[in-house]
Amino acid sequence: MMNLETGTVELVVREMRWEADGVIAVRLEDQGGAALPDWQPGAHIDIHLGKGIVRQYSLCGDADDKTAYRIAVLRDPSTRGGSKYVHESLRPGHVVSVSEPRNNFELLSSPKYVFIAGGIGITPMLPMIAQAERSGAEWELHYGGRSRDTMAFVDALRAYGDRVSVVSEDREGVLDLDALLGESRPDTLVYTCGPEGLLAAVEERGGGWADETIRLERFKPKTRAENEEEPAEKPISVHCESSGTTVEVAPGEAILDALETAGVDVPNSCREGMCGSCETRVLRGVPDHRDYVLSSAEQDSGETMMICVSRAKTDELVLDL
Template identity: 50%
Template structure:
């Protein structure tokens, strides 16, 4: 197993919903195939795709099927109580036989090679972990999963997880209370990496307990932006933006993002969440001291200053040059 961080932005096509299966309360599993049965682009565990549901409605969902299956992609979608339209559209409109515009895949949550793994999932956060678990299990690595949810009926893909036996610990809150993270994470485990996905409260709690683990042990994927430290970012001052391939020199004012300015100038930029979570707008940095404000890149990636999420990140220096 090797880390594979991929962005295949050039693929965008209409796919057919071959199957829509209810896999838990308010969770539907969609299987998507190409319209003429052709092979879909390869992907690796941790990848997600964009569903372009309407003109102004794009949402990201983790691929949770089998990467070896080139004929179909599978995603699991929770119908969120406070849906902004995306999950409601999926549940009410994407019946078998319907088509949906899809873009991707993109992987900012790659699986790294390790002798042992500890997976922690909360609710729908199980989706990106499913193909990871299948891969490490097939490779013979040591692993365990702690999977929590409100109640057993709300926890998706339980029938698939049953096959792994005592590798899996289910912790429905109405039966066992909150996850015992101190028991699972309080003492660092040698040669073990932690993968976690779920609601922000769970991620913050896992981050806190993993501060005593060796650097690089923890890998997270967020559904919403991480709460920012007011002292960790600079002021929203203006700076010069150079789009190297486009030959444009622009000004980014305090009240506009790099993404907005570049798009308004006619540059070919892609964006989706515009909150620094999905990674769609990732852009290569040619020069400049980036003020990273996203929830995608890890600390090492931010320190390398090679890429930035132009929807939220800004610039500490007077000029920022991008490969656009």
């Protein structure tokens, strides 16, 4: 049953199985067998792993299966705790708190798709491919990784035949993004998920495509280039319309942090502009968007913002809080 106060449900780890070298899949079910909240391809869930660790994982199972959620977790040596916990401590029978699914990577309707996945970025692509298949759309998947042994779900993908191209660096090299994205294609959407190097390359090669036709999901924030300066910041005033609370946010301080200090409770998870849980409606003022969730059109509208990382171009913001 969903805890309305926290927005989470207690799920039991029903099964864990290796899908590749360093990648383990986890099946989560309701303890009493109740149906789980609906989700659509591209959705992720937050999992509370204890000791304050909350991590986001893409759902990679069957969206029509209401009995379980499936995620797959890479054993990442640079982990901040989530990957290590899943691989070393989480076991079948354990109970974890899980958020309702959120979708910042929605699969929009299109007659044609190009899916590009790098490493563990294959996870959101699996239900996307299944939906594209059901809809009768034309699609192709280009899946790159270090080696076949480290690439999850390759065996399952063989059922799709030559619509799937698997490219491992130790055998074939890297994905040929120039061939894939050098010329834009009509009536085609591109979905990409994977490490930052892949995403940056896709953005660069796809520069000639129409706006919003190349859609990305990041696992981590962009790394600032060595010669890239930190954005200039000034103090801003943030007023919460509903509660009447006003806070002064100092340069270098997150709006979310300032609000929490003042006793304003805002749902949040990643605190990096990645998950969308702190999205807040803007009533007045102009946001300075620094998130990785909103599309360029959504950012331009200024209707909402992610207050964990974004600031303001105006001296004051009025939020629907």
